[in-house]
Amino acid sequence: YDTGIGIEADKQDRVFDAFFQVGNPERDRAKGLGLGLAIVVRLARLLRHRIGLQSIPGRGSVFTVSVPMIAAPAAPPLPPGQTVG
Structure with a gap:
């Protein structure tokens, strides 16, 4: 587990929505934009x-x-007499 705050079950589907953030109701951009999981x-x-x-x-x-x-x-077989290296 990471060291975050955890996510309540009713919010788990929403964390993949663009701009949704758990625990950032002020929309503090220093905490991110909420795009990472949406991109993933x-x-x-x-x-x-x-x-x-x-x-x-x-x-x-x-x-x-x-x-x-x-x-x-699989690599193709080497011609007779040829070695690797």
Whole structure:
């Protein structure tokens, strides 16, 4: 978990909305603009990756992006007599 304030369950879907901020009702720009998670969720959707959020109010939050792992393509075989290096 991070060291933030945590996010109440009823606000967890909204943290991905542009300009939404938990704990910044004054809209203090020194605390950010509220765009970071909105950008992350849009990129994740474009790439078809899943976003996860676990949060405990008063303790903090964990955000995850699930990126599928694929095997690298196999290198073509070397011609007879050729070595690597």
